[in-house]
Amino acid sequence: KAGVTQTPRYLIKTRGQQVTLSCSPISGHRSVSWYQQTPGQGLQFLFEYFSETQRNKGNFPGRFSGRQFSNSRSEMNVSTLELGDSALYLCASRRDITNEKLFFGSGTQLSVL
Amino acid sequence: GDSVTQMEGPVTLSEEAFLTINCTYTATGYPSLFWYVQYPGEGLQLLLKATKADDKGSNKGFEATYRKETTSFHLEKGSVQVSDSAVYFCALSKEGGGADGLTFGKGTHLIIQP
Numbered sequence: 001k002a003g004v005t006q007t008p009r010y011l012i013k014t015r016g017q018q019v020t021l022s023c024s025p026i027s028g029h030r031s032v033s034w035y036q037q038t039p040g041q042g043l044q045f046l047f048e049y050f051s052e053t054q055r056n057k058g059n060f061p062g063r064f065s066g067r068q069f070s071n072s073r074s075e076m077n078v079s080t081l082e083l084g085d086s087a088l089y090l091c092a093s094r095r096d097i098t099n100e101k102l103f104f105g106s107g108t109q110l111s112v113l
Numbered sequence: 114g115d116s117v118t119q120m121e122g123p124v125t126l127s128e129e130a131f132l133t134i135n136c137t138y139t140a141t142g143y144p145s146l147f148w149y150v151q152y153p154g155e156g157l158q159l160l161l162k163a164t165k166a167d168d169k170g171s172n173k174g175f176e177a178t179y180r181k182e183t184t185s186f187h188l189e190k191g192s193v194q195v196s197d198s199a200v201y202f203c204a205l206s207k208e209g210g211g212a213d214g215l216t217f218g219k220g221t222h223l224i225i226q227p
Contacts, residue, residue: 004156033214043202045214056213090156100145100164100206102215104156 002027004105006091012111018079021108025072025093032074033102034066037088046089049074050097078110086112115140119203119218126193127226134188134221136177136203144205146170146179146186147215151200160188160201198225 005024013019025032034046045058049068066076072093078085088109092102119136126132138146145164149157161170166181177188186203203218 035214042219043204043215043217045216048214058214092157100147100162101159102157104149104158106154106156 004091004093004103006089006105006108008108009106010109010111012113013081014113015081015083017081018077019081019110021076021089021091021110023074023076023091023093023105025074025091026103029093029095029103030072031094031097032068032072033092033094034074034076035090035092036060037090037107038086043090046076055097081112083112086110115144115205115207115216117203117205117216117218119201120221121219123222123224125224125226128195129192130225132188132190132193132197132223134201134203134223136186136188136218138184138186138203138205140184140205140207140216142207143181144207146177147204147206148175148177148186148188149202149204149217151202151220153199157202193223193225195225195227198223 007022031050033048035043037043047057048055052068063079068074088107090107092104094102116139147162148160150160151157161172163170163179169178175190177186200220200222202220204215
């Protein structure tokens with residue numbers, strides 16, 4: 001059974017640009033969450049999608065957005081990139097919102113120059 | 114708000130040594146508690162979990178007990194191996210399906226020397 005797949009693995013962007021990251025959950029999993037990991041702030045919750053609906057959002061500006069498709073795949077978008085957005089972005093899936101076990105992908109390393 | 118505090122390290126031990134990584138939390142109600150492990154270049158993997166007070170989670174020789182009275186969930190292993198070298202994260206999930214996501218500690222970098 002394939003794990004959580006995130007693409008691309010690495011991204012380099014410049015300030016002011018926008019970026020879209022992709023996440024394919026484990027087959028049968030309907031919930032997808034996104035986390036930002038930085039050396040300074042650690043792991044922080046961005047948002048979770050379930051059945052194409054955003055359940056909740058962490059404390060991030062509106063430049064961070066996401067969506068989920070009918071096949072449960074999810075994308076995350078960051079607009080008007082800032083240097084501080086450089087981070088490892090991790091996607092995690094779970095079967096449904098009653099199941100607490102998360103399965104994480106290997107992440108997308110975003111560098112903003 | 115909710116928070117998790119853990120020693121950041123790095124923690125360096127010799128092979129076969131006893132391991133303890135401390136974790137304490139602040140949260141209302143009865144959160145679920147987790148330990149995740151991250152190997153270099155990989156995402157996080159769930160190591161163990163406990164969902165109520167006095168529960169003990171265990172996996173691969175690692176153990177942690179949910180202590181409500183001390184709001185702690187310390188990770189222990191009796192005899193570590195070089196392959197245990199990784200970053201370990203303590204985390205909590207609020208009651209109600211974790212709609213607010215997991216709250217993580219900063220992570221503890223563990224280095225095991227042969």
